[in-house]
Amino acid sequence: MHTNKKIIKIAIRDALFKLAPQHQIHNPIMFTVYIVSILTTGLFLQAVFSKGDAPANYIFAVSLCLWFTLLFANFAEAMAEGRGKAQAESLKKSRRDIQAKKLSKASRTAKITLVESNELHAGDLVLVEAGDFIPSDGIVIEGVASLNESAITGESAPVIRESGGDRNSVTGGTQVLSDWLIISITANPGETFLDTMIALVEGAKRKKTPNELALTILLTALTLIFLFVCVSLLPFSIYSSIASGTGKVVSITTLVALFVCLAPTTIGGLLSAIGIAGMDRMIQANIIATSGRAVEAAGDIDTLILDKTGTITLGNRQATEFIPAADVTITELADAAQLASLADETPEGRSIVILAKEKYGLRGRSIEELGASFIPFTAETRMSGANLPGRQIRKGAAEAIEAYVKQFSGTIPEFVKKNIETIARKGGTPLVVAEGAKILGVIHLKDIIKGGIRERFARLREMGIKTIMVTGDNPLSAAAIAAEAGVDDFLATATPENKLSLIRRLQAQGHLVAMTGDGTNDAPALAQADVAVAMNTGTQAAKEAGNLIDLDSNPTKIIEVVEIGKQLLMTRGALTTFSIANDIAKYFAIIPAAFAATYPELNALNIMHLATPESAILSAMIFNAIIIIFLIPLALLGVKYKPTTAAKLLRINVLVYGLGGLIVPFIGIKLIDLLLTLI
């Protein structure tokens, strides 16, 4: 709450600063309001010092409304920026000047020169040791270390960074907790990840996105049309004053009031706030968008490519069932399987121990007490197991075990073979357990689908988004998992090449594709995808190829990204509709008021029965200004988004913002008029 108050305080100050013309000119709609505000203020001064266009106090009230309209719009933008600014402040703290240990060559013993971090250029080599801050973005070329990346991710758990592989990238501003690294710097001064992030949250680098640009064009066109309308009303009014014989011509002040009420100032004033708030929502979700374009594109996505492991399934397979051979009891199998896995530290191995314990009451025993020795898994034997006195227990893939029992002239019985096939067909992994020449049975290892993911895919389908699962598994298991998770399609035995060609094929059909990735081998596909979310834990190559970076490295988050993108567009659309729908009521308030002096008969159009022409015009103007303030929360939070079909979304939004926009101003203007009459 305290920070909110502070943001508001700063926003009020900024709203005043933003009245500078060089700032106003960026928004064509509000710039026209700016011009007419100056004009009206001039008219007021004229009315004070000589004969005016209208009574001075009336012009004063109108110009006050105009300036407040501008201030409110500025305030909305400042509020949106405020949240980002607070975040930028804390980021800036991590960008302190760091003394970097620059190395002359890639060796720990090489000569060290101390330089300021902002003097480092791409290609420089630096050494960082425990307690040091990483001076700039780079790639680890030597060493392994644990890092605290909380300055960037907000997550304080240490992470491992090492040379080679997919965990070799480091970010400037993070701290080394233990060990040392040699880093090759990849960013020039001012271009680091931290710099980009600060610029993004401050909104300084914000460029108009295509949709925002198209909307600005439409709104500018509407503003121009209403400008013609109001300017042409002056000659029309002069003519009519003669035609009616009353000789009363409408005042320029009133025409200005009409113009500002008709021009889409509500959406115009909130437009940049909506865009900034959209980026801000991404940042709240711990996602860095390299451009606003990517945020918008996320809303357009109609195909989502998801890695199976980690996104759809939990990372590891788990034992779910023991299926003994014909002459073996299930407890015997469970016991043997547990013995073979006691020292197996892989998640699969541990899950076997747990299953045996939970289902068959077999407590885990200490391998030393049994006098057993553990046979670890090797790529050569493709089995693991344990040697107990007099017993040799092995578990492994069917082919590996078949080869193993062969040396004792054993074979896999038909019954077990059938079970192996059944498990494979269901998408599971069969592990065969053998003791010597005897096959004891099969362990069913299963991919565990993440909870709630099926429902999520169903919602995506309703939104018109197709999900495609990508996995290195064979087609049979892939199909089984795909069916269980409820994805629309899958790519089995995936390689980086066929992943890339899948994206290209989809794009050629006109689809917009989103994907996540972290490895260097994902980079080509990430670069090809329309929306690419790179994991922050991923390699530099992946991060550079992606247009969004997920600081939490959570592959499921791409679904939220899509929703944030949609929400951004919807907020713009809803407020545009609202703004245009408002015009009807404003016409009925102002037209009779403006021309009642010329044609008293036009009072028939005063269907709201507003008290006087002045109060009618002021009520419309006050409503026009105040509605901006009322809509700021909506602009910042975005309209409510429920994943559903486009047809349903349209129905809801037209009802709320279209019909609402039609009715609300009638009530609002009438209420303000009543209040004005009381004063």
Added chain:
Amino acid sequence: MTLTGIGQILFYLFILLLCVKPLGWYMAKVYRGKYIGLKFLLHPLEKWIYRFCNIRPHQEMHWQQYLFAFLFFNLFGLLLVYALQRLQFYLPLNPQAFPNVPPDLAFNTAASFITNTDWQAYSGESTLSYFTQTTALTVQNFLSAASGMALLIAFIRGITRQNTKDIGNFWVDTIRGILYILLPLALAFSIILTSQGVIQNYKPYEKIHLLQPTTQTEQIIPMGPAASQIAIKQLGTNGGGFFAANSAHPFENPTSTTNFLEMLALLLIPAALCYTYGALVKDKRQGWAILLAMLLIFIPCAGLDYYAEQSKNPQLTSLNLHTNKNMEGKEIRIGVANSSLWATATTASSNGSVNAMLDSFTPLGGLIPLILLHLGGAIFGGVGSGLYQMLLMIIITVFVAGLMVGRTPEYLGKKIEPFEMKMACCAVLITPFIVLLLTAITTLTTSITGTHGFTQILYTFSSMVNNNGSSLQGLDVNTPFYNVLGGIAMLIGRFWIAIPILAIAGSLSQKKNIPATSGTLPTHTLLFILLLISIIIALGALTFFPALALGPIVEHLLFWGNNAHQ
């Protein structure tokens, strides 16, 4: 309103809707290059024209080339029509020996006929020779209508094609439109008209002795090849009558049959093109949705106009003259229902022919045609041009609605991006701008006074800029001021809009088609249609609401408030 009157309006709509599908289907075939029925007759002629004019029918054009062909073709037409009028005294078929048309009027008329406006500052029977009427005006009625349809077809190609800059061949589209659609329809229609008594001859004007001589004993009866021109003026949304009284003249519109058929012809092609559109984009629902949107605006307008004209005139009541309907300016043989229906149809479509004098309509009865003009001719509108203006409105609606469903707006698989928006805005901005500008200039300089005078000025420019051509005849517009300004206004109203239309076509044709999913905004639902109607009204009517308030609306209030200023 009488039951017979309402029945007639409903019967008219029924017959119109019956014609939509067969004609729309036929036109879709023609523009796909598949000729039905008429092939053996007209295909050799078509091929001969291509050879004669050195047109390579299979060579497609980019949008700039298409635009250039369109502009060049019309510029040539403008110069030709101008020259024929300026030289008519020396040319044949001028039995009344009409002098050459003055330059300002000749320019206005030439601009009027190439733009499919058919605004008539001249009076046909006392200004133009038969040669001018047939070779200049009737020919342009065909050409302007066919080139409007060609533009529409190019626009549709922009929507349906992908990854190409080609949007068709202007010459082929225009020639096919004339040969296979307009010529056969006009030929059949003019034969029917002649059978009903519409004249078609080249005789000198006849002198007739009056049966009941007053101060005069004889009257001059104009003659001429009327039927051939009337058929196309109704079918091609042109509206330029052979005689000054247009279809109120018994030689143009002699019987109730001709009245019905001419009225049917007003909306026939614009309505059927909706079906053609659906067929060409391979989603018939889109065409029906557009037609429904048009009808949902048209029917209330027709009803309201009929209601306004069927009510009594309070000004006459105050003079103790009791009437139950407004018959001033209407033909007794045509009646109120058919006059008001015609007025609505002629202003909805950008035709502009009349069978009653619009200036004598009640303020409310005159407000409806004026509002229809302000809707930018998107409700039926001119042949081709009406539908492409409607498609502009759809693009804007899709944009607003598309944002509301959280996607980059797309229409029939094509993304609507800043370029399309810029072009659509250029097109919709220009009409209100020119109308308001010219009306403002005129109100400041005119000698006309009175509330209705304002309505007349506003109507005049609204009609010309929107390429309608109907007028409130009380205003004398055959002056160099109106002729020159109006001529320019008509040219801008037609050609300024053609540029963004073709630019959008060219941009859309290069885009990929995005397959539709449940996340795609459906553009055939009732909700979308209602939204479309709201946008059309917001852009068209809201812009002119203040002007209308000072014109027909206040006239209406004065009319019923027994407080006329004029």
